[in-house]
Amino acid sequence: MSANERPSGQQTTTAASHDTARSATHDSAFLKACRREPVPHTPVWFMRQAGRSLPEYLKVREGIAMLDSCMMPELVTEITLQPVRRHKVDAAIYFSDIVVPLKAIGIDLDIKPGVGPVIAEPIRTRADLARLRDLTPEDVPYVTEAIGMLTAELGATPLIGFAGAPFTLASYLVEGGPSRSHERTKAMMYGDPQLWADLVDRLAEITGAFLKVQIEAGASAVQLFDSWVGALAPADYRRSVLPASAKVFDAVAPYGVPRIHFGVGTGELLGLLGEAGADVVGVDWRVPLDEAARRVGPGKALQGNLDPAVLFAPTPAVEAKTREVLDAAAGLEGHIFNLGHGVMPSMDPDALTRLVGYVHEQTAR
Numbered sequence: 237m238s239a240n241e242r243p244s245g246q247q248t249t250t251a252a253s254h255d256t257a258r259s260a261t262h263d264s265a266f267l268k269a270c271r272r273e274p275v276p277h278t279p280v281w282f283m284r285q286a287g288r289s290l291p292e293y294l295k296v297r298e299g300i301a302m303l304d305s306c307m308m309p310e311l312v313t314e315i316t317l318q319p320v321r322r323h324k325v326d327a328a329i330y331f332s333d334i335v336v337p338l339k340a341i342g343i344d345l346d347i348k349p350g351v352g353p354v355i356a357e358p359i360r361t362r363a364d365l366a367r368l369r370d371l372t373p374e375d376v377p378y379v380t381e382a383i384g385m386l387t388a389e390l391g392a393t394p395l396i397g398f399a400g401a402p403f404t405l406a407s408y409l410v411e412g413g414p415s416r417s418h419e420r421t422k423a424m425m426y427g428d429p430q431l432w433a434d435l436v437d438r439l440a441e442i443t444g445a446f447l448k449v450q451i452e453a454g455a456s457a458v459q460l461f462d463s464w465v466g467a468l469a470p471a472d473y474r475r476s477v478l479p480a481s482a483k484v485f486d487a488v489a490p491y492g493v494p495r496i497h498f499g500v501g502t503g504e505l506l507g508l509l510g511e512a513g514a515d516v517v518g519v520d521w522r523v524p525l526d527e528a529a530r531r532v533g534p535g536k537a538l539q540g541n542l543d544p545a546v547l548f549a550p551t552p553a554v555e556a557k558t559r560e561v562l563d564a565a566a567g568l569e570g571h572i573f574n575l576g577h578g579v580m581p582s583m584d585p586d587a588l589t590r591l592v593g594y595v596h597e598q599t600a601r
């Protein structure tokens with residue numbers, strides 16, 4: 237991005253670190269695959285690769301609450317680097333959580349171990365919307381600081397920034413915590429469409445601003461996690477969610493960094509996830525990648541899609557299932573290997589390291 241193309245309002249120092257990180261990582265296999273260019277090998281990274289089962293993670297997190305750890309730049313840097321060092325993955329993902337920007341604007345919430353995010357006072361009425369104020373870079377100085385440290389350490393390895401998408405964030409805010417059925421969320425969406433539209437639009441503003449902070453600090457790509465959106469039918473997604481997610485993608489479009497869009501159980505939504513404005517569509521394990529490519533259509537790379545539970549099987553079975561994923565991806569323009577959802581806490585880290593090596597070896601060109 238040249239100086240005159242640069243979006244307004246950013247400071248020279250952050251703009252400079254953004255440009256430095258961009259040029260150092262530009263020729264990485266991960267960014268090439270995102271741009272659907274030829275790659276030396278299929279790049280690999282894992283959703284939720286930071287934290288989880290790594291003993292070195294459990295050690296540095298001892299006695300520190302999850303949300304507190306997200307606000308400690310040196311700790312965030314260490315945790316983000318751990319899976320890169322150990323597994324030799326092709327990209328790092330910034331260690332944080334989808335509720336961090338909500339906490340940063342003053343929403344009273346906590347992450348309960350074994351449960352997930354819990355909101356003290358759920359958002360359910362028009363008056364509640366006033367609590368969702370705009371996010372500014374000053375609200376998250378620890379993000380800018382940690383990403384600056386990280387990109388210096390990572391060198392040519394790209395850093396993926398991320399945020400929760402409006403639907404998934406709205407579900408936590410409206411339900412007050414994790415939910416299987418999203419009943420209050422859907423009740424608002426179907427019962428008070430204007431309140432719902434205003435809620436997800438507010439969340440789109442906050443999420444767009446949060447991703448911009450990460451890109452300006454040096455993130456080379458961003459992923460929007462709409463983890464729970466697979467609960468919706470396509471027509472409802474198009475009407476009630478797509479405009480807000482598209483607003484997030486539009487907000488970061490001027491930077492030209494790849495935008496990844498992911499959700500679980502989204503077989504029927506894959507085309508719409510691309511339509512919302514993603515450059516890369518993440519696919520869970522329920523749809524083979526060749527079929528996913530037909531549903532998404534041309535002009536997008538795909539990310540995925542080994543069933544995470546396969547990692548609990550013996551190595552020959554992991555390799556056979558991985559081969560199936562690579563075979564289904566053979567005709568794609570751009571493929572980033574990943575699991576169909578996140579790393580599970582009980583997974584053997586060595587199985588993940590072996591998997592990275594196997595994909596690299598099988599796809600070396």
Ligand SMILES: Cc1c2[nH]c(c1CCC(=O)O)Cc1[nH]c(c(CCC(=O)O)c1C)Cc1[nH]c(c(CCC(=O)O)c1C)Cc1[nH]c(c(C)c1CCC(=O)O)C2
Nearest residue numbers: 283284285286287302332333334349350351352461463578
């Ligand atoms: C839905 C969602 C959340 N958080 C996230 C999502 C979307 C991804 C997905 O679909 O899995 C995103 C997330 N959360 C975390 C990351 C870190 C980066 C990474 O390695 O990918 C990322 C990308 C750290 C975390 N986020 C959380 C932990 C565990 C907290 C701990 O170790 O104390 C970590 C490492 C907490 C969290 N936060 C959330 C859940 C469901 C949980 C798990 C609760 C539990 O089972 O303990 C909300």
